[in-house]
Each structure stands twice: as structure tokens, then as C-alpha cells.
Amino acid sequence: MKSYSKTTPYLFIGPALALLALFSLFPIVLALVISFTDIDLAGLADYSNISFIGIENYINIFKDPIFLKSIGNTVFYVVFGVPLVIACSLGIALLINFGTARIFKAFRLVFYMPSITNVVAVAVVWTYLYNPQFGLFNYLLGLVGIPAIPWLQDPTIAKGSLIALAVWRAIGVNMIIFLAALQGIPKTYYEAAQLDGANNWKQLTKITIPLLRYAIFFVSITTMIGWIQFFEEPFVMTNGGPLDSTTSVALFIYRNGFQLSNFGYAAAGSFVLFVTIIIITMIQFRLQKKDTDI
Amino acid sequence: MKSKVSDAKKAYKMQQWIAGIVLTLGGLLVAIPFIWMILSAFKPESEVLQLTPTLWPETFTTENFIYLFENMNFGVYLRNTIVVVLCSFVGLFFNAMAGYAFAKYKFKGREKLFYLVLATMMIPGQVTMIPVYLILNQMGLTNTMAGVVLPGLVGAFSIFLFRQFMSTIPDELLEAARLDGASEFRVFMQLVLPISKPIMAVQGILTFIAGWNSFLWPLIIANDESLYTLSVGLSLLKGQYGGNFALQMAGSTFMVVPIVIIFIIFQKHIIEGYTISGMK
Numbered sequence: 139m140k141s142y143s144k145t146t147p148y149l150f151i152g153p154a155l156a157l158l159a160l161f162s163l164f165p166i167v168l169a170l171v172i173s174f175t176d177i178d179l180a181g182l183a184d185y186s187n188i189s190f191i192g193i194e195n196y197i198n199i200f201k202d203p204i205f206l207k208s209i210g211n212t213v214f215y216v217v218f219g220v221p222l223v224i225a226c227s228l229g230i231a232l233l234i235n236f237g238t239a240r241i242f243k244a245f246r247l248v249f250y251m252p253s254i255t256n257v258v259a260v261a262v263v264w265t266y267l268y269n270p271q272f273g274l275f276n277y278l279l280g281l282v283g284i285p286a287i288p289w290l291q292d293p294t295i296a297k298g299s300l301i302a303l304a305v306w307r308a309i310g311v312n313m314i315i316f317l318a319a320l321q322g323i324p325k326t327y328y329e330a331a332q333l334d335g336a337n338n339w340k341q342l343t344k345i346t347i348p349l350l351r352y353a354i355f356f357v358s359i360t361t362m363i364g365w366i367q368f369f370e371e372p373f374v375m376t377n378g379g380p381l382d383s384t385t386s387v388a389l390f391i392y393r394n395g396f397q398l399s400n401f402g403y404a405a406a407g408s409f410v411l412f413v414t415i416i417i418i419t420m421i422q423f424r425l426q427k428k429d430t431d432i
Numbered sequence: 433m434k435s436k437v438s439d440a441k442k443a444y445k446m447q448q449w450i451a452g453i454v455l456t457l458g459g460l461l462v463a464i465p466f467i468w469m470i471l472s473a474f475k476p477e478s479e480v481l482q483l484t485p486t487l488w489p490e491t492f493t494t495e496n497f498i499y500l501f502e503n504m505n506f507g508v509y510l511r512n513t514i515v516v517v518l519c520s521f522v523g524l525f526f527n528a529m530a531g532y533a534f535a536k537y538k539f540k541g542r543e544k545l546f547y548l549v550l551a552t553m554m555i556p557g558q559v560t561m562i563p564v565y566l567i568l569n570q571m572g573l574t575n576t577m578a579g580v581v582l583p584g585l586v587g588a589f590s591i592f593l594f595r596q597f598m599s600t601i602p603d604e605l606l607e608a609a610r611l612d613g614a615s616e617f618r619v620f621m622q623l624v625l626p627i628s629k630p631i632m633a634v635q636g637i638l639t640f641i642a643g644w645n646s647f648l649w650p651l652i653i654a655n656d657e658s659l660y661t662l663s664v665g666l667s668l669l670k671g672q673y674g675g676n677f678a679l680q681m682a683g684s685t686f687m688v689v690p691i692v693i694i695f696i697i698f699q700k701h702i703i704e705g706y707t708i709s710g711m712k
Contacts, residue, residue, distance in 0.1 A: 142537065146616045150533035154526040154586045155545065161583045162552040165563035172563065182569060230458065233451045241452065247699055248459040251466070254695050256645040258663040259684035262670050263469045266677045274468055277485055306462065338447070367556050370647065374667055388558045395562045396652055408559040415556060 173405040182401070195406035205407065207382050208390040211297065212366060215386065219301050219365045223308045224357055230309060231316035232346070246317070253310030261374035264303045265290070268375075290376055293383030300371045300384055308364070312357045319353035320346070355426050362422075363415055387411050469688065472681040473497070480678040496682035500669075506686070508658055509665035516581055516650070516661055517643035523585035524639045528632070530586075531594025532624055536606065546595075553588045557648065565652055579653040580661075584646065590635055597631040598624065633701045641691055662687050 174190055175181070181188040199205050230249055234242050252260065267274045268289035276286040289299045323346065331341050347354075369388035372378055378385035378393070385393075391411065395404035472480055473496055475489040500506040533539075534546050564583050565574070573579035601624065609619045625632065647663040654660055660668065666683045673679050 142610075142616050144539070147533045147537035147539035147542075150537070150616075150620070151530045151545065154530035154591060155549070157523075157526070157582070157586045158549060158552050158588065160567065161564055161585075162555055162560060162588075163548070165560040165567065166555060168563035168566065169559050172566070177566075182566070230455070233455050237448060237451050237455070239448065239452065242455070245455045245459055247696070249462055250699075251692065251695065252462060254641050254691055255466075256647075256663055256666075256684075256687045256691065258647055258666050259469075259687040260465065262666060262680050262684050263465050265670070266472070266680060267465060267468065269677070271483070272481055272485070272677060274464070274485065306465075309462070363556070367558060369558070374670065391558050392561070395565070401562050401566065405562050408556075408562065412556060412559045415554075419554075 169405045169408060172402050173409050175402045177402045179399040182399075191402075195403050196410075199403065199406050199410065204382055204385065205387075205390055208385045208387045211383065211385060212368065212387045214297055215301060215304075215368050216362055216365045218298075219304060219368075220358060220361050222301065222305050223312060223361045224354065226305060227309045227312035227357070228316050228350075228354070231313045231320060232342070234313070235317060235320040246313070249313055250310035252307045255307075257307070257370040258374055260307065261303065261371055264299075265375050268299055291380060293380055296376055296380060296384050300368075300375060303375070304365075304368065304371055308361065312361065315357055316350065316353055319350050323349050355422070359419060359422055362418065366411065366415055366418075466688070466692075469681050469684050472678055473685040475678050477676055477678045480681075481675075496678050497686065499679060500683055500686065504665070504669065505657060505660070506662070506665060506683070509660050509662045512577070512580075512650070512659060513644060513646075513661045513663075515577060516646050517640055519577075519581040520585065520639050520643040520646075521636070523587075524590065524635055526586050527590040527635070528594050528625065528628070529620065530591045532598050532620055534591070534595045535598035536601065536603070536624075549588045549591055553592075561648075561652070568653065574653055575655045575659065576653075577659060580646075580650045580659060583649050584642075590639075593631060593635065594628070597628055601627055630701075633698070637694065637698045637701060640694065644687075644691060 173195055174192060175188050176191050176194075177188045230245075234245050234249075237245075266272070270276060270286055270288055270291065273289070275289065279285075279287065288295060290296045327345050327349075328341055331345060336344065367388050368386040369392065372384045372386055372389050373392070376384045378389050387407065388411070391404045391407045394400045394407060471487065471489060474492050474494065475486070476491055476493050476495065479486060479490055530549075534542065534549075560583075568574055568579045568582070571579075573582070605623065605627075606619055609623050610616075614622070645663060646661055647667075650659065650661040650664045651667070654664065657665075657668075666680075666687060669683050670680055
């Protein structure tokens with residue numbers, strides 16, 4: 139029986155879909171179009187100032203030393219960030235899952251907390267912790283006789299410092315995903331393995347990790363996409379410095395778009411980012427498929 | 433044999449203790465930034481700038497918080513943030529409506545439209561950032577509250593979660609309400625929404641947190657300080673009062689502590705909501 143009129147469903151999806159179309163789908167097309175133009179503030183004021191320049195933006199951007207540097211930095215973030223996030227969140231999830239006492243449930247809260255807090259507030263706090271003179275970290279190091287570390291002033295260490303903050307924030311959500319997956323593994327598997335005399339390490343590497351394959355796959359894809367779009371931490375804490383050593387691709391796009399008003403150029407950069415994300419996701423799905431075929 | 437069993441038990445207990453200790457140390461490490469933030473917020477500026485930091489505030493003061501509201505516009509920022517949060521609840525309502533239609537109505541193009549909605553999840557924010565700014569500029573909405581709120585109002589993931597939950601509502605229930613003469617909108621308001629309370633709770637909390645934390649759009653759209661949200665105001669504070677850490681910590685505490693309190697009250701909903709609805 140169908141008692142509602144034909145238009146009713148469309149009225150229900152209307153508002154949400156209209157907003158998604160206007161602010162998610164149409165912008166993709168628009169971004170592609172303006173990436174082939176030289177639109178800037180003058181163009182924004184009067185559209186007749188905009189001219190099509192073909193793929194010039196794309197050619198220039200790959201000659202832009204800051205863009206190339208931001209790609210290098212982003213690769214650095216991905217290469218170190220993704221394994222760190224997976225190792226930390228999986229390790230904590232395993233320990234929490236292993237524990238039988240009630241207190242272990244409380245640990246979930248503690249480790250989850252950083253991921254819901256405001257990124258600006260947290261970046262401000264960490265900047266203070268990292269302060270070379272008055273920061274807590276250097277003070278604690280000083281107590282055990284280690285000389286002060288220039289957390290945000292040295293190009294390489296600054297990248298690591300930003301990664302530490304981002305890992306701290308990323309643990310919570312991924313830990314919850316791993317915990318959910320761990321609770322889905324039947325207890326009988328472990329009982330059987332124990333009867334066969336498998337020790338903890340064997341159980342971990344032969345049962346737990348293989349059965350967590352999908353969760354690890356999911357977390358590694360979402361984490362990697364997150365790192366590729368790394369933005370707020372370098373924006374608030376270092377503003378890309380020192381010497382652009384922490385500028386990520388996302389920060390490069392923001393800066394060119396909204397501080398230098400080179401909208402067309404920034405749009406070209408954002409499309410390079412978009413295509414990269416699509417390619418990497420596809421490669422990972424391919425690898426995952428091959429892995430399960432065997 | 434017996435001793436072997438008790439040995440194994442002892443080893444197991446030992447391992448439990450080690451796991452507990454490792455997690456306690458890790459938890460402490462994770463909590464340090466919060467603890468340090470709150471303690472520093474109540475110290476006077478001079479105490480924060482001592483070379484040997486104090487753990488507990490020697491002179492306990494709330495002057496940092498008072499300064500935020502009297503000399504900076506934190507009252508205005510707070511009001512704007514609350515406006516953003518309230519508006520995002522309108523967006524939540526739109527998401528629920530769309531999720532309901534995708535779950536319970538049969539209409540032409542349903543599958544295709546739903547895939548379209550899911551596809552928007554994969555679009556990175558950096559790609560839409562510039563065109564959305566141009567669109568809002570064309571609509572004359574830059575530097576307005578509407579411009580701050582509109583881009584993030586609806587979200588594909590939220591629509592997806594609503595659909596997942598609402599497709600478990602039995603059709604007979606809806607039919608019965610219709611036979612009683614209830615209009616479609618009334619069925620939705622008085623039957624579907626009350627049934628969907630669990631998913632509403634999760635989404636409501638997550639929406640609140642996201643609205644409270646909103647940073648990027650207010651930053652891009654608002655040129656006028658009177659439109660800043662707390663996050664944008666705080667990043668401004670960091671720029672203007674770079675050396676005054678006590679003040680910065682007070683601002684951060686003011687942003688973080690409400691969320692932590694809300695989280696602790698509703699944590700069961702959030703964490704379980706994740707496991708129930710998100711990871712299927």
C-alpha cells in the first residue's frame with residue numbers, strides 16, 4: 139500500500155540535497171573550471187577580468203618550489219604519521235581489550251578525550267608545552283639533564299612535533315574502531331589456540347592481526363586521507379615555518395587562495411590534491427583485493 | 433599439573449597488571465596537556481613565565497578569564513559559537529528528514545541520489561573551499577552569519593547513519609499512523625523522530641561538538657571580529673598575545689572544558705553510537 143503522494147519523498151530530501159548540491163557537488167565542477175583561469179581579487183570584482191589560461195596554473199604549480207616542498211612535507215607526514223597512528227591506537231586497543239578489570243573501561247575515555255577537543259585550543263596548548271624557554275617539555279627534559287630541544291624552531295624536529303600532536307588527537311577514534319573489531323573476534327579461536335599451546339605472541343600474530351585486517355585497512359585509508367589533508371596544526375602552531383618546512387599541501391592551498399587571493403592557482407593545487415587522494419585510495423583497494431585473493 | 437595451572441594463572445595476573453600500568457602511564461601522558469592547560473589558566477602571568485614552573489598555582493587567580501571577557505570580545509565569540517551550534521541543529525533536522533526518505537520511501541532515482549550523497553563524503557574540504565567561497569561571495573553572503581553556517585549545515589555521513597537506523601523501523605507502524613489520518617510530516621515528527629531517539633542522541637552530541645569547534649568556515653568567511661567564533665577568536669588571541677601563556681591557556685580552557693564535561697556525561701552514547709551505527 140502506498141498512501142503518500144509522489145512529491146512527498148522529494149520534499150523530505152529536498153533541503154539536504156539542495157545544500158549538498160550547492161556546497162559539495164557543484165563546487166567540484168567550479169573548482170575544475172576556475173583552475174584553468176587566472177581568477178584573483180580583480181576577477182572577483184569584475185568577471186570580465188578573468189581569462190582562460192589553459193593548463194598554465196598546473197605547469198606553474200609544479201615549478202613552484204614552495205608547492206614542491208609542501209608535497210615533500212606532506213609525504214613526510216604520511217610516511218611517519220600513518221604507521222604511528224595505527225601502532226599507537228592498535229596497541230592501546232589491544233591492551234584495553236586484554237584487561238579484565240573495570241578500570242580498563244575508564245581508559246577508553248582518557249584516550250578518546252583528545253579527539254573531541256577543539257583543534258585550535260589544543261594547538262595553542264601544545265605550542266606552550268613546546269615553548270623553548272617556558273614550555274613544560276623542555277623543563278622536564280632539563281630535570282633529567284637533556285639539553286633543550288628546539289621543538290618548533292628546527293625544520294625537521296618541527297615536523298615531528300606536529301606529528302606528535304596529530305597522533306595524540308587521532309588515537310581516540312581509531313582505538314574505538316579497533317576495539318569494536320576486537321570484540322567481534324570469537325573467543326573460541328583463542329581457546330583453541332591455547333589448547334594447542336600457542337603463546338600470547340603467537341595468538342596475536344596468527345589470530346588477532348589477520349582477523350583485524352579489514353579494520354586496519356579501513357583505519358589506514360582514513361588516516362592517510364586525513365594526513366594528506368593535514369591543515370589546522372601547522373596553520374595554528376607554525377604557520378608553515380620555519381622556512382616552509384611544515385607547510386602542508388592543504389596549507390599551501392589555503393594560503394594561495396585566501397591570503398594571496400590567487401583563486402585559480404589554489405584551485406589547481408586542490409585538484410592535484412584531490413587526484414592524489416583518489417589514486418592512493420584506488421591503489422590501496424587494489425592491494426587489499428590482491429591480499430584477500432591469495 | 434596443579435602447580436602448572438596456578439603458575440599460568442599467576443603469569444596471567446601479572447600480565448594484567450603490566451597492561452594496567454602501561455595504560456596508566458600512557459593515559460597520564462595523554463592527559464598532561466589538559467592538566468597543564470587547566471592549572472596554568474589559573475596562574476598569574478608572572479608565575480607562568482617563571483623559569484622553574486610550578487605545578488599547582490601558587491597564587492590562584494581568575495583574572496585571566498575576566499580579562500578574556502572584559503578586554504577581548506570573548507562574550508561576542510561565545511554568542512556566535514552558540515548561534516553556529518543552534519543552526520547546525522537545523523542541519524541535523526534536514527539530515528534526519530533526508531535519511532528517513534531514503535530509508536522508508538520508494539521513489540524514482542532513490543538509489544542514484546543516495547550514491548550521490550555518499551560520493552560527497554569523499555570530496556576533500558580543500559577542493560570545495562575556494563569554489564564555495566566564490567559561490568557565497570556571489571550570493572553576497574561573505575562576512576555574514578549565514579555564510580559561516582551554510583556550507584557545513586548538512587553532512588552525508590549523518591544522512592547515512594540516519595538512513596541505517598530508520599530502515600529498521602517497521603513499515604506497519606507507519607501505515608497504522610497513516611490510516612489514523614496523520615499527514616506524512618506528522619508521522620515523521622511524532623512517530624519517527626521519537627523512535628529514533630538513540631541515533632538522535634549520538635548525532636546531537638556530535639553535532640554540538642562539531643559546531644562548538646567549528647573553525648575553518650568562520651575563519652574564511654568572517655572578516656569582521658563581530659562574527660568570529662571562539663576558535664577563530666582564540667587563534668587571534670594567540671597572534672596578539674603570543675607571550676601571554678596564562679591568557680592563552682584560559683582561552684583554551686574555556687573552549688575545551690565544556691566539551692569535556694558534555695563528553696563525560698554522554699560518553700556512553702558517543703562511544704557506543706560509534707560501535708553500533710558507524711562500523712557496520
